[in-house]
Amino acid sequence: YSDVHRRLHFELQALTDRFGFYDLLLVNTSGEVVYSVSKEADFATNLLDGPYRGSNLAAAFSAALDAPSSDDSQLVDFTMYRPSFNEPAAFVAAPVDGDGRRIGVLVFQIPAAEIDHVMTSGRTWRADGLGETGETYLVGSDFLMRSNSRFFLEDSVGFLSAQRSAGALAVGIKRIEDFDTTILLQKVRTEAAEAALSGKTDTRVSIDYRGVPVLTSYAPLPIEGLHWAVLSEIDAEEAFAPIRRLTRKAVLSLGGIALLVLPLSWLLARRFVAPIVALESAAQRFAEGDQQVEVPTSSGDELGRLSRSFNQMVAAIRRQTEALIRNNEELESIRSVIVRWDPSGEILF
Numbered sequence: 390y391s392d393v394h395r396r397l398h399f400e401l402q403a404l405t406d407r408f409g410f411y412d413l414l415l416v417n418t419s420g421e422v423v424y425s426v427s428k429e430a431d432f433a434t435n436l437l438d439g440p441y442r443g444s445n446l447a448a449a450f451s452a453a454l455d456a457p458s459s460d461d462s463q464l465v466d467f468t469m470y471r472p473s474f475n476e477p478a479a480f481v482a483a484p485v486d487g488d489g490r491r492i493g494v495l496v497f498q499i500p501a502a503e504i505d506h507v508m509t510s511g512r513t514w515r516a517d518g519l520g521e522t523g524e525t526y527l528v529g530s531d532f533l534m535r536s537n538s539r540f541f542l543e544d545s546v547g548f549l550s551a552q553r554s555a556g557a558l559a560v561g562i563k564r565i566e567d568f569d570t571t572i573l574l575q576k577v578r579t580e581a582a583e584a585a586l587s588g589k590t591d592t593r594v595s596i597d598y599r600g601v602p603v604l605t606s607y608a609p610l611p612i613e614g615l616h617w618a619v620l621s622e623i624d625a626e627e628a629f630a631p632i633r634r635l636t637r638k639a640v641l642s643l644g645g646i647a648l649l650v651l652p653l654s655w656l657l658a659r660r661f662v663a664p665i666v667a668l669e670s671a672a673q674r675f676a677e678g679d680q681q682v683e684v685p686t687s688s689g690d691e692l693g694r695l696s697r698s699f700n701q702m703v704a705a706i707r708r709q710t711e712a713l714i715r716n717n718e719e720l721e722s723i724r725s726v727i728v729r730w731d732p733s734g735e736i737l738f
Contacts, residue, residue: 413497459484476500533576
């Protein structure tokens, strides 16, 4: 065994490190773990009747052993894995065939840290455009997180304090604090998580696992063997802050425009309405008998031409009136001459 191990171990260890796996295990058809890169407590145990027969490693082994083809890989969800100090672990297993028969199973142990690194982009939320409160995380069918909460990673003390204030169970908070993770410990029984796990995809405002209103986008995660959902959320206050700022700017801009437009409108109104008011006043005075009325005609626009026309009309009526008055005076003088000439005072015409 030592000779074979010496020849193969470094190559298998390099393969494990290259793809970021926590461990690589070889299990024979009898369920015995005959090789492990990490050599933890599961090494050299039997997955069918040994101490870890109820683990997700044993489930992955059994599923792969019964797979119809060596091309069929089996993925088993995360659980707290006791041989790895109760760290969250998932397993992917594939059967190994040789000489036309099944000779064993190859198993890779997937650490939560690798998936967590993907979901947090190496904790570069701000660089990824998620601002101060945005995060993307995974939820399993049991409504427990499969990746860490950004708020826990950035401020674990503040996160746990907020959980206490929200009424979370003390034992759950203590486990998150002891294991230093929210994976498989933080419950996300929200409307968005329930909808995503039921197969729905949507974007809406909802309440997150902290009890805070968020803008959330969610969808089921189509990975064979898993029933997960992915949620991307940002606090509603931050998400809609640009809209509120734009609204304030628009209101201020409109207010400024109004302050400029109103005086200008008043000046323009006076410019355009004043001649009409003057024309109306002159017409009223003329109707009351003032034939000496005259409207100023300083402008050369339509109102100016209308004012000049009005003045010309008044002048014409005034001339006609004056002519009528003169004619009447002449008739009166002729009548008086005739009356003096006829002693009877009778006028024959």
